Amino acid sequence: MSYQLSELQHGKAEVRIVKVDRGLPDAPDTHVLHDLNVTTQLKGDFADAYLHGDNAHVHATDTQKNTVYALARQHGVATPEHLLLTLAEHWCAQPHVSGIDLSAELYSWERLPQNGHSFVRSGQETRLAYVEALRDGATTVRAALTELTVLKSTGSEFHGFPRDRYTTLAETDDRILATSVSATWTYADAVAGGLDFDAAYGTARAALLEAFAATHSLALQQTIHAMAAAVLDAVPAITSIHIACPNKHHFPVDLTPLGLDNPGEVFFAADRPYGLISATVSR
């Protein structure tokens, strides 16, 4: 029987590359690290490989891996986004390729004060970059962070929700609010505009943290909207942002049976299940 083929993709996933910018002549020992995990996915006219095992159009995933290393050597890694844009331009010019999806994780390092070439991994969150390009079409640049874990020990309430037969949750006007923020945003005109992607990321991250802290929260939904709006306020190049937040429940332990009170001091940090709230906010 004959079926329809679509969404044909192949590439190399999780190409771990550390690019060291060795020091400039006036500071040869002051290095810069770019620690990345790059994934490539070519799209194109690949049906014969699926149907007949004919690989004439299939750029080997090993070649895609080599190309990550080669272009990083030739063009450097100004930012994760710049490396992906360079890869996108390269691949969209190759035969049989109609487009490409690219992503990169970036791991951050903090320089130790003893010299210019010693580092300690820093931060909990992972920064991500995405580029989607078509040979005859648009290029989209997105960025994200995951696992930015934050907590407020007060300044969070939750009440006024519907009560039905299966509702048992008590209302509260003081609870711990904890979450691990995942946010993904889209840059407008990123290619043409020469955006400083590192600065944009830093500004977005700071806006998320500040809005989380500053918002007296009546619902995690409200905090999500405040964080999203803060990012859009702070970075004009961002056109929309999607935020997903687990509600990492911290339940006050009922110490009454043990003959003790618990005035908001002792909490059980639960793993599962967890609330999961999300929204997209756009200009």
Next chain:
Amino acid sequence: MSYQLSELQHGKAEVRIVKVDRGLPDAPDTHVLHDLNVTTQLKGDFADAYLHGDNAHVHATDTQKNTVYALARQHGVATPEHLLLTLAEHWCAQPHVSGIDLSAELYSWERLPQNGHSFVRSGQETRLAYVEALRDGATTVRAALTELTVLKSTGSEFHGFPRDRYTTLAETDDRILATSVSATWTYADAVAGGLDFDAAYGTARAALLEAFAATHSLALQQTIHAMAAAVLDAVPAITSIHIACPNKHHFPVDLTPLGLDNPGEVFFAADRPYGLISATVSR
């Protein structure tokens, strides 16, 4: 500044439920286990929670968790898909709800021979079920498996691919082919037709394995297409299937510098990077 809100969702993720069907009167000690991890995501008219912290429309995620347990108690868990369909029907009838996304992981257990109520976890793969429903619209049922890890120690070749400046991979007419299959498929008319979801899953899984084994592979792409076509051949109710397969590279170790040959016997199983190939095949 005022922004647009969209994709508003909230629910409870990873509700771990084990439903025990205790034995029938003629075999009271013969139990059946349903071991599930359920996630619910309501969609609806929730903007006031995001904008003002007004929760009047927000069915608490705790209530959504309770509802999973309550409906499992009342209606049982014939299959993961049936539980999700029951939840979808319940929630689409509640105020302020326009639709729901539901998913469930199923963990499989094998009965031990000593009695009817002792079990050992079995299988490597995870079975998944998805239901998407709209209050005033269609209900879609999908199923999936992940982490079905398979390997062929011969009967796999890879050659004839393009060679450019960055290509170094040698062609081969005998390699190990190993992958961890992720497949997601859609059922047509699942609700109306009274489909046996357990049987459909079992048939699809068997078709994947048989096609993997039986296909002499000139490309992982070819094996993916063969597996997808085998599932469509075997289960008429499936309308389309998406398969994504990492190419879990097993590199023959070069023992020549150690004064030894290696006639396809000693391999290094690499972690990263890995090839990643995917396709959708539809009727």
Next chain:
Amino acid sequence: MSYQLSELQHGKAEVRIVKVDRGLPDAPDTHVLHDLNVTTQLKGDFADAYLHGDNAHVHATDTQKNTVYALARQHGVATPEHLLLTLAEHWCAQPHVSGIDLSAELYSWERLPQNGHSFVRSGQETRLAYVEALRDGATTVRAALTELTVLKSTGSEFHGFPRDRYTTLAETDDRILATSVSATWTYADAVAGGLDFDAAYGTARAALLEAFAATHSLALQQTIHAMAAAVLDAVPAITSIHIACPNKHHFPVDLTPLGLDNPGEVFFAADRPYGLISATVSR
């Protein structure tokens, strides 16, 4: 200031090797897989490397990796234990080495029926082997399994425990008992005796499962002892066994507030915290 050095070790961890035994002349297509993760740790006179960076005694961890591959090629992999014993003999004969600790994980595969060279990963648990050898001393062989996940849906009680000011747990005469067994055992005279390590492992695993199922449990402690004793009964070459079992709590959900009863049917499978019980049982 001068300090004392001790417990100096170095080696290569997690050498992933897949050894394929290609078919015998009468069945050339029937392959056998040995899928291992080997770790080596040399002990010896290595202080100068720590004190002065003098590596004259330091067999490079890269050399240790190569040696795993080379000896597997030369001697095959009859069992994980045999490969480790071959490595131990090799290394204890090298200069500056006083002993070695070796371990291997084994991943199991099940042959698919379509031909002799296609496999699917099977089982949930991981098999382990350990060899500790001294140049001028004894060689110890141990084996283990981890993540053997089992569950009884009845036939488990827990009562009669002390009650103090902080005790709130109710007694029960019917609960779910679920655990993930980790067991490590020591073989006597394994080297001299020519033990069949695969058969011993299989017998031990079967004894664990049978004792788990057959024991009406008044405490997880009792089940642990029954499992340990069953292994010692079944495999005379085993001199002692250590078992550690998490008590993977399955709490019955209180459905009373929802207007429903719950006659031992609906459970919440908790992640953390979990009970953790262990013991060593020896001849």
Next chain:
Amino acid sequence: MSYQLSELQHGKAEVRIVKVDRGLPDAPDTHVLHDLNVTTQLKGDFADAYLHGDNAHVHATDTQKNTVYALARQHGVATPEHLLLTLAEHWCAQPHVSGIDLSAELYSWERLPQNGHSFVRSGQETRLAYVEALRDGATTVRAALTELTVLKSTGSEFHGFPRDRYTTLAETDDRILATSVSATWTYADAVAGGLDFDAAYGTARAALLEAFAATHSLALQQTIHAMAAAVLDAVPAITSIHIACPNKHHFPVDLTPLGLDNPGEVFFAADRPYGLISATVSR
């Protein structure tokens, strides 16, 4: 048949507790977080539970969990070590208990500047505390850190190691040195001396980082010794320290076949296998 029982232990693992110190009267909104994962393991006269399912001596693991919360409420959590010492004292006074092993992980949080009760998770490493106590004997306090990931992009060499038949590694006088430090140390007279455990941990961590950065490394062994000696130099209360370091290999990519040079700029960060080096250094 009758066997010997030993190493009988039971307790509650991974009790996740977040203790909030709410603000003092002059700064009621300035909170302090103690985010811990506590594990208890009682030792004692528990054989009857294993042999006969008689739980008269078995303090339920649920009671052990409650006790963590109760003592944290009553005594606070000055440091992880103090909470464990309080638990040890409590349990060693209970009937049937001969001793206890306790451990705690601590997750660190950094205060956000917007107010006194908003925090972001900080740091990559995990801090650990251990207390082992006997009813009629000594109490030992140890501390540890894991996953302190560090990297030097130059200032590391490796040469002069033995070359045998299986040695293929080239010598190098400039390589990346990367590792994830795990260090465990023992405090002398910690109980009597009123040690400031937080300060001791901070000093030890800083000494590890400074020694890593400042040591021109001829072997990871040399760096390990330098880090251990630095900790002993810096914290007089520490009597011995064990350090284990994976050698997280960063291999320079051979770009020659691609027509490019690679002057120490482009590296592949490998996952497995990895070197694993360890030592104990004592006064």
